[in-house]
Amino acid sequence: MRFFKRSLFTLLSMAGLLLLVFFLSRMTGDPSYLFLPLDASPADREAFSRLHGFDDPIYLQFGRYVVDLLHLDFGRSLSQQRSAMDIALEAFPHTLKLASTALAIAFAGAILCGSLAARKPGGVVDRLISVFSLTGASTPDFWVAIILVLIFAVSLGWLPTSGVGGPAYWVLPLFVLALRPFGLLGQVVRGSMIGALSSPYVKTAYAKGASQTKIVFVHALRNSMLPVITVAGDLAANLLNGAVIVETVFGWPGIGRLMIDAIMQRDFAVIQASILVTACAILILNILLDIAYVVLDPRVRHA
Amino acid sequence: MLNGKTYLAAGISGLLAVAGIAPQALAANETVTVVLPEEPPSLEPCESKHSSVGRVLIQNITEPLTVIDPKTGVVKPELATKWEQTAPDTWRFHLREGVTFSDGAPFDAKAVAASIDRLQRGDMTCNTKQQTLGGVDITTTVVSDYVVDFKTNKPIPIFPTMMTVVQMSSPNMALEGASRKPIGTGPYVLTAWNAGTDITVERRDDYWGEKPAVSGARYVWRSESALRAAMVATGEADLTPIISVADADNPETDLAYPNGETTRLRISTNVPPLDDKRVRLALNLAIDREGLKVLFGAEAKLAEQLVGPNVNGFNPDIKPFPYDPEKARQLLAEAKADGVPVDKAITIIGRNEIYVNAGEALEAMQAMWSEVGLNTQIRMFDTGNWLRYQNRPFPEPDMANLHQDQHDNLLGDATFTAFNKYDSDGVNSAVYDKRVDDLIAEAEPATGETRTKAFQEAFRTLHDDVVADIYMYHMIGYTRVNPRLDWRPSLATNSEIDLSEIRFRASE
Numbered sequence: 092m093r094f095f096k097r098s099l100f101t102l103l104s105m106a107g108l109l110l111l112v113f114f115l116s117r118m119t120g121d122p123s124y125l126f127l128p129l130d131a132s133p134a135d136r137e138a139f140s141r142l143h144g145f146d147d148p149i150y151l152q153f154g155r156y157v158v159d160l161l162h163l164d165f166g167r168s169l170s171q172q173r174s175a176m177d178i179a180l181e182a183f184p185h186t187l188k189l190a191s192t193a194l195a196i197a198f199a200g201a202i203l204c205g206s207l208a209a210r211k212p213g214g215v216v217d218r219l220i221s222v223f224s225l226t227g228a229s230t231p232d233f234w235v236a237i238i239l240v241l242i243f244a245v246s247l248g249w250l251p252t253s254g255v256g257g258p259a260y261w262v263l264p265l266f267v268l269a270l271r272p273f274g275l276l277g278q279v280v281r282g283s284m285i286g287a288l289s290s291p292y293v294k295t296a297y298a299k300g301a302s303q304t305k306i307v308f309v310h311a312l313r314n315s316m317l318p319v320i321t322v323a324g325d326l327a328a329n330l331l332n333g334a335v336i337v338e339t340v341f342g343w344p345g346i347g348r349l350m351i352d353a354i355m356q357r358d359f360a361v362i363q364a365s366i367l368v369t370a371c372a373i374l375i376l377n378i379l380l381d382i383a384y385v386v387l388d389p390r391v392r393h394a
Numbered sequence: 395m396l397n398g399k400t401y402l403a404a405g406i407s408g409l410l411a412v413a414g415i416a417p418q419a420l421a422a423n424e425t426v427t428v429v430l431p432e433e434p435p436s437l438e439p440c441e442s443k444h445s446s447v448g449r450v451l452i453q454n455i456t457e458p459l460t461v462i463d464p465k466t467g468v469v470k471p472e473l474a475t476k477w478e479q480t481a482p483d484t485w486r487f488h489l490r491e492g493v494t495f496s497d498g499a500p501f502d503a504k505a506v507a508a509s510i511d512r513l514q515r516g517d518m519t520c521n522t523k524q525q526t527l528g529g530v531d532i533t534t535t536v537v538s539d540y541v542v543d544f545k546t547n548k549p550i551p552i553f554p555t556m557m558t559v560v561q562m563s564s565p566n567m568a569l570e571g572a573s574r575k576p577i578g579t580g581p582y583v584l585t586a587w588n589a590g591t592d593i594t595v596e597r598r599d600d601y602w603g604e605k606p607a608v609s610g611a612r613y614v615w616r617s618e619s620a621l622r623a624a625m626v627a628t629g630e631a632d633l634t635p636i637i638s639v640a641d642a643d644n645p646e647t648d649l650a651y652p653n654g655e656t657t658r659l660r661i662s663t664n665v666p667p668l669d670d671k672r673v674r675l676a677l678n679l680a681i682d683r684e685g686l687k688v689l690f691g692a693e694a695k696l697a698e699q700l701v702g703p704n705v706n707g708f709n710p711d712i713k714p715f716p717y718d719p720e721k722a723r724q725l726l727a728e729a730k731a732d733g734v735p736v737d738k739a740i741t742i743i744g745r746n747e748i749y750v751n752a753g754e755a756l757e758a759m760q761a762m763w764s765e766v767g768l769n770t771q772i773r774m775f776d777t778g779n780w781l782r783y784q785n786r787p788f789p790e791p792d793m794a795n796l797h798q799d800q801h802d803n804l805l806g807d808a809t810f811t812a813f814n815k816y817d818s819d820g821v822n823s824a825v826y827d828k829r830v831d832d833l834i835a836e837a838e839p840a841t842g843e844t845r846t847k848a849f850q851e852a853f854r855t856l857h858d859d860v861v862a863d864i865y866m867y868h869m870i871g872y873t874r875v876n877p878r879l880d881w882r883p884s885l886a887t888n889s890e891i892d893l894s895e896i897r898f899r900a901s902e
Binding site: 170 | 435436438443521524525571572574589590591614615616617618620621624625627628630776777778779781782784785786787814821822
């Protein structure tokens with residue numbers, strides 16, 4: 092029953108999202124202004140609208156969209172004149188690879204640094220880690236990206252400026268993308284761990300003679316993970332929507348850049364297909380998060 | 395002596411190299427990497443008017459029947475060897491023999507007819523047809539294998555000029571949609587398009603013309619000017635056709651060139667207070683355009699008409715308006731005394747990034763107009779919404795406005811500017827002046843000196859008598875070029891990068 096309710100709610104959310112995206116994207120303006128030359132006549136614009144069905148009432152356009160969706164026809168891109176879903180599915184793996192790797196690095200780094208900081212709140216290590224994580228969480232991506240390119244690619248010549256290729260091409264985008272999640276997660280881990288380390292079961296563990304490493308990384312960490320997972324899930328959803336700035340600066344052909352370009356070009360089918368793909372990805376992410384909660388917290392498991 | 399930093403640098407570099415992850419350096423070969431501002435949406439020959447498409451396609455993969463010499467503006471043979479007008483509405487073209495498309499299909503009169511059919515198909519994907527040929531319908535007749543007649547629905551005295559934009563494509567290309575696999579007669583053939591990443595082309599061995607020095611090219615794209623400049627600086631790329639003036643900081647690699655663009659603010663000349671010539675003149679006199687060059691580069695030239703010297707009809711005798719705020723104040727005072735509502739708010743319709751520093755220029759001009767007592771407000775739009783105000787029917791027709799605009803005319807004839815921008819019936823026009831209409835009507839069907847003089851007089855009238863625009867600059871573009879290349883940008887660089895014009899310097 093619970094599964095049924097949850098599935099129904101998910102389906103309703105998806106339907107609401109598609110409805111919203113369909114109508115909002117059409118409120119951005121008439122694509123004929125962007126796809127026809129500056130000097131195109133009103134007759135040309137009318138012919139363009141007629142050809143693509145934009146002259147029909149909006150409810151008819153929506154009905155056609157829904158019927159096409161049921162036939163797994165996601166429409167054609169106006170600018171590229173090929174399947175919008177093909178375009179979105181070409182871009183999404185690039186974002187998925189970059190986002191998942193960046194988040195894994197940020198997650199691992201945040202757990203390590205947050206735990207170390209929590210061992211002695213107010214100590215030198217804690218202060219250093221706090222300064223670094225807060226700086227990471229509050230520095231603009233765009234600025235960091237350009238500065239890193241100028242230092243590591245232009246001045247030192249160690250790394251490529253941008254593009255897609257071997258591992259060297261991943262270093263700068265990953266660093267920029269992981270910086271903010273690392274900063275935010277680091278602070279969450281630190282706060283959560285400070286609470287956990289002052290719990291009675293930790294004192295019991297100390298009394299039983301367990302090592303500090305075991306107490307921090309085994310006993311306390313597992314109990315501190317629920318808020319960390321929640322924040323990480325939120326960050327992951329943001330990254331799956333596309334790391335627009337990183338993708339733009341580093342020429343990474345991901346879905347964030349695709350969506351921005353599609354919005355600017357009024358390429359409705361691509362906007363809709365891209366959002367559908369990311370919505371499905373976020374849906375899967377939420378399922379994974381639910382599983383993680385169940386694994387980490389017996390109270391959830393038995394509820 | 396080696397210090398710790400050196401060891402660290404050497405260590406990291408060594409590790410990267412051992413791991414095979416050192417930055418991709420260009421091999422010392424005959425290939426080049428070109429970094430463009432954006433990925434082409436397609437490589438459809440019919441869409442070659444889009445600069446992102448044209449820079450890959452034109453003269454590299456596909457070629458037209460005729461070309462314009464960017465230095466002289468003269469129409470020259472390309473795939474056609476000669477042409478003549480056999481009737482007022484008919485042109486006969488003689489085609490080059492021995493030319494083949496990269497798929498092996500022969501280039502002949504039938505192939506030309508197929509290319510024209512592609513141009514005129516009804517699915518509205520042909521930007522070239524709409525933008526350049528407008529309402530011209532072409533009927534093609536195959537006279538013989540290498541002779542073809544074009545009959546138009548109205549006399550077109552500059553038909554050979556129009557054919558410079560029509561790319562010849564293989565009759566074997568699919569007709570549906572916009573092609574991502576163009577097949578042309580050019581010296582290069584498309585070998586790969588990794589969507590989102592790069593496009594590569596290779597030199598053809600069976601090309602009809604002279605063998606180019608460049609054996610192949612890889613096109614990549616980055617939207618950030620600073621990044622494009624950095625890619626050339628590091629050797630990751632050899633050439634980028636456009637960087638901002640702020641990034642053009644290396645005189646050895648950064649080349650300025652007149653890019654054919656002219657900037658202006660179009661005045662809504664029929665709405666008070668802009669329907670008063672004194673107000674329009676005051677708007678021009680209040681702008682310190684020499685001072686504003688800091689935003690566009692010192693090489694930018696003050697504009698006095700919407701076409702540059704490359705265009706037939708350009709009037710060299712028009713003088714740009716001087717910077718004279720005192721005179722502007724005086725004109726506004728006179729207009730006010732006559733009841734003109736000079737205090738009424740004037741809206742400046744701007745477009746984000748229409749050109750480099752577009753927003754900054756509007757803010758500076760707004761401050762200058764405020765100095766002389768004019769009340770202006772800026773509304774910045776994205777391209778889509780800005781375009782709504784570009785074309786008739788204008789939204790908010792009663793709004794006194796100045797519309798930020800940029801126009802290029804690379805085809806070399808004022809007909810591609812005058813009617814749409816200035817005729818009372820022009821789709822982009824905010825001018826309603828019978829003298830101008832008559833001059834354009836006189837020029838369009840004429841040839842030779844009559845045509846030139848009529849357009850010149852139209853531009854003089856627009857500047858001196860009507861004051862149709864706030865004229866800004868004949869713009870300058872900046873390219874960054876790797877020193878290993880012997881190549882200079884030209885007027886055509888805005889729309890094409892002819893790889894066969896690139897040579898390698900002897901030291902390489």
